Amino acid sequence: xxxxxxxxxIQKNTADPVNWVSNYSDYLFRxxxxxxxxxxxARDLVQETFLAALEKLEQFKGVSSEKTWLTAIIKNxxxxxxxxxxxxxxxxxxTESADYDQQDFFNPDDGHWNVQHHPKxxxxxxxxxxxxxxxxxxxxxxxxxxPALWFTVFSMKHLDDEGTEFIxxxxxxxxxxFWVIIHRTKVSLRSCLQKNWL
Amino acid sequence: xxPIKKIAYNCRQATYLIEKQQISSITLKEKIELKIxxxxxxxxxxxxxxxMLINKMASKHFADQHKHISLDTQFKEDLQQKIxxxxxxx
Numbered sequence: 292x293x294x295x296x297x298x299x300x301i302q303k304n305t306a307d308p309v310n311w312v313s314n315y316s317d318y319l320f321r322x323x324x325x326x327x328x329x330x331x332x333a334r335d336l337v338q339e340t341f342l343a344a345l346e347k348l349e350q351f352k353g354v355s356s357e358k359t360w361l362t363a364i365i366k367n368x369x370x371x372x373x374x375x376x377x378x379x380x381x382x383x384x385x386t387e388s389a390d391y392d393q394q395d396f397f398n399p400d401d402g403h404w405n406v407q408h409h410p411k412x413x414x415x416x417x418x419x420x421x422x423x424x425x426x427x428x429x430x431x432x433x434x435x436x437x438p439a440l441w442f443t444v445f446s447m448k449h450l451d452d453e454g455t456e457f458i459x460x461x462x463x464x465x466x467x468x469f470w471v472i473i474h475r476t477k478v479s480l481r482s483c484l485q486k487n488w489l
Numbered sequence: 490x491x492p493i494k495k496i497a498y499n500c501r502q503a504t505y506l507i508e509k510q511q512i513s514s515i516t517l518k519e520k521i522e523l524k525i526x527x528x529x530x531x532x533x534x535x536x537x538x539x540x541m542l543i544n545k546m547a548s549k550h551f552a553d554q555h556k557h558i559s560l561d562t563q564f565k566e567d568l569q570q571k572i573x574x575x576x577x578x579x
Binding site: 481 | 575
């Protein structure tokens, strides 16, 4: 790399944008793709993050590491994507169709499992440290089938361990909506595993 | 339907409480309802076991799934070029 920032720039903010791509681009890409499940979008966000960071280099105080600073920027961008998704997708057709599938699981009158949807043993309940590659593949396929809004809620909870209030306010969900999504996601995911594993 | 029977039979409500309990707290009344339900419902007991397994698998899935993915070289070079251009402009 021939383009080194001038000495004064390094001293002022201790940021080193010339090496951002080689130091952090793959890390940020993985961070985004894990949360968005979308390669294109994750790439775009990495680029947007670096360009946005360049615009506000003077705000980088060197208190946190560059990596932490850049991660905070991409995290905000991911939440923006979530927000757009949740307003656009709350009424999206795929959510509706998954909702519809769900009606079948329980008897609408008394809430009992419908016979054909009874949970059955996977045969691996007691050996979770030994879970096979095959089962993990089925798991991945089933995760990918989740409607985007459900996936978003699920990943905010289980990956970033965000608080329920935070998730509700960011995605503009009521607590009642939130718990319904949590419940339906799990019932669907479990059912998908059973269908594709047994 | 009498209230106990209603609790004993409502698997939708029981699985809802199972999910809620894993993330947040449920009320004492809900705890008792769930306990009564699970005493008599092996299907929901299995659901609970599998639900906890799924949560564990989810953490693993999120950690492992994209562990080895990286951006392609061309994209990185273009991005580096863009950054360099902006640095020079300032």
